[in-house]
Amino acid sequence: GAVVSQHPSRVICKSGTSVKIECRSLDFQATTMFWYRQFPKQSLMLMATSNEGSKATYEQGVEKDKFLINHASLTLSTLTVTSAHPEDSSFYICSARVPAGRGEQYFGPGTRLTVT
Amino acid sequence: KQEVTQIPAALSVPEGENLVLNCSFTDSAIYNLQWFRQDPGKGLTSLLLIQSSQREQTSGRLNASLDKSSGRSTLYIAASQPGDSATYLCAAMDSSYKLIFGSGTRLLVRP
Numbered sequence: 001g002a003v004v005s006q007h008p009s010r011v012i013c014k015s016g017t018s019v020k021i022e023c024r025s026l027d028f029q030a031t032t033m034f035w036y037r038q039f040p041k042q043s044l045m046l047m048a049t050s051n052e053g054s055k056a057t058y059e060q061g062v063e064k065d066k067f068l069i070n071h072a073s074l075t076l077s078t079l080t081v082t083s084a085h086p087e088d089s090s091f092y093i094c095s096a097r098v099p100a101g102r103g104e105q106y107f108g109p110g111t112r113l114t115v116t
Numbered sequence: 117k118q119e120v121t122q123i124p125a126a127l128s129v130p131e132g133e134n135l136v137l138n139c140s141f142t143d144s145a146i147y148n149l150q151w152f153r154q155d156p157g158k159g160l161t162s163l164l165l166i167q168s169s170q171r172e173q174t175s176g177r178l179n180a181s182l183d184k185s186s187g188r189s190t191l192y193i194a195a196s197q198p199g200d201s202a203t204y205l206c207a208a209m210d211s212s213y214k215l216i217f218g219s220g221t222r223l224l225v226r227p
Binding site: 006032034042043044045046049091093095097102103104105106107108109110112 | 220
């Protein structure tokens with residue numbers, strides 16, 4: 001099946017710094033990728049839709065200037081958390097949509113961000 | 117706005133039991149309905165995908181049904197095993213391929 005990777009798997013950063021998370025589709029081209037965040041014992045909340053070659057579409061309540069998304073190629077999307085605060089600490093998960101088919105999305109293993 | 121609800125929030129059963137997890141959604145205009153498994157601290161594993169035109173899908177000991185008119189889906193797990201212990205998430209996909217997740221059911225299968 002299709003494989004999606006994320007890097008890093010864990011990151012600890014200090015308040016005020018920026019951190020970049022990468023999402024890669026390893027064996028297929030993904031014109032659309034999605035970014036989610038998940039708080040402890042809660043479900044996934046869609047943050048934004050990332051389309052290759054165009055600006056990301058953010059969900060209501062998600063600050064686009066804080067969560068910068070770049071989908072520069074058909075296999076790579078990045079999420080940069082700028083000026084991180086402790087409340088940004090969360091589990092961030094990406095998914096990549098298979099272009100054809102039934103709308104399947106394949107999920108990355110997630111990135112645990114801790115802001116101190 | 118689509119809302120997805122899962123009942124129960126947590127479930128503990130002895131090994132070997134058959135069990136049913138419930139999912140309901142408010143907007144019946146879905147593209148598909150998906151069930152995922154999530155182990156602690158891990159990403160999601162896709163279990164079953166039911167297209168909006170389908171009524172059910174089966175994979176091994178898992179069977180998922182979909183009733184669009186009533187806004188409900190169920191995941192049936194037969195002969196549960198301790199390895200089935202995880203959080204099970206259902207998600208409704210809309211026509212723009214966005215997934216709206218339920219809050220999950222945490223399942224514990226006791227040996």
